[in-house]
Amino acid sequence: MAKRYIGIDLGGTTVKLGIVDENGGLLYKAEKPTRGEEGPEASLARIADHARELAEAIGTPWSNVAGVGMGLPGFLDLEKGEIIRLTNIPWERVPVRSMLEAELGLPVAIDNDANAAALGEAWSGAGAGFNDLICITLGTGVGGGIIVGGRLVHGLSGMAGEIGHIPVEADGVRCGCGQRGCLETISSATGMTRLAREGLAQGRHSVLDEAEKRGELTTREIFAAAKDQDGLALDVVDRATDALGRVMAMLSVVNNPAAFIVGGGVSRAGDELFTPLRRSYAKHTLVEVANGVQILPARLGNDAGLIGAAGLVWNRGS
Template structure:
């Protein structure tokens, strides 16, 4: 990119925006509550207004911004720049590119939020210099973004990377997608909490408990595992084994050089990464796993907006 780019990461409660230079470095950023207006168009016009405010506050002339990238948490028609459905916002059938291009007078590109987070980490985070990587986000659910030969992999309908819904346990827990035993029922923050709550309900001996006055958290579970609580250790191991199983499949399919692990669960540090590396190498063919790195994400909440800005270069920033 020979100019700056604007990245917009639209979430269910917050919109994060940033102006990024050609090296993927943030020049200015702002957060704004996701507008809860009647109709998506009114909300998008408010977001466009905040974007212009950001440029003014960052002292960046609007003419120096080459384009806009937008990351969105839902089902998209990416080539048409169209929102099919954003369940968390009740936005359906929205011509977002048309609306924002008219409001901002700039070209607009959209993509899935997990994909733009992967692009951000590849551009200026944990994956700098790596052309083949997979970014896995362990949060409320499990998201994924795949980069092969420096470009995002979308698949025939834009659904590539939905790794949270790879089945890992037959007849397992019900997933939000309506099926049973998906990866995110075990390896997400929600899944880890569920496993621990079930163990407590069975009366297994653990230092942890769960009640309204002292609610259970993933941080407490990983801390207990670090302190050798056997029940917490078993819960963490179940999550790690499920994740390693999926990473093995992804390695055999895409042959990445690097896995980047982000999201709230990744903050567990070595309590997650050490057993994960061991389980991954145990499950994966040695000549496939050889040299593959597993690293924590570096950009945190800025990965999405930085990666969204990178969309304006149409994927060429990594090639």
């Protein structure tokens, strides 16, 4: 019987679990409350129970599960298998790998959630078939994951792929990381809505003013207005895609990936995002480096993280 892999995508409110086959196909998934405030011991014991329930639900013997992978939102010591600090759950210095291995009796692999999502897209999503690629997630922040030779790149302290914190404006606004002018302050959903609000505060005429008054100013409204040729919205989209295109150009002369896979909530704008982004990338990148590089929308949506988490075990053994 073919081996199965379990992926766990831990969030502040919910934890997503999935059981995946050797081709990265999602066979079954579930979503449960995290209850992180109860502490890591109670939460991880409950998550282990949910993992066993997952295998039982599709009749997979536990002996046929090759391992469990977990994507975590925060800072990790990958060598020790420990959480240093999570961004939205009050856990610090938790030996999560050894705790889960004791609960499950299986090998456990951990990584940050952006890397897990990148591996998911590389395994069975839009990046399947590419050995060298970079995944970019545009949401509340900007996340990234780098795949070279089919494997994730972590770097010295596991921080490789934190492209949202590449500075692009020397005198830009302060980022949550403490630096100024990071890509995240411009090209994330938070950054784009900030730029739109700044434009409105400066007296720019825009249909976005009505959305702001309703408390509904989102990137969806910005991209819709840009499609209708609203001047402020077009400027916001141009600034966001130009900054991202410049960062992608920098990454290209370092890594020369075959593809950039772009996901996250902002990517749902489709051509309204990808057309100016491809134009910006072509403008800023050496022709010889850009030749043949594809910029593609992610395919797995919210399942990328749990599929990629399962892939952490598969990738380690492949």
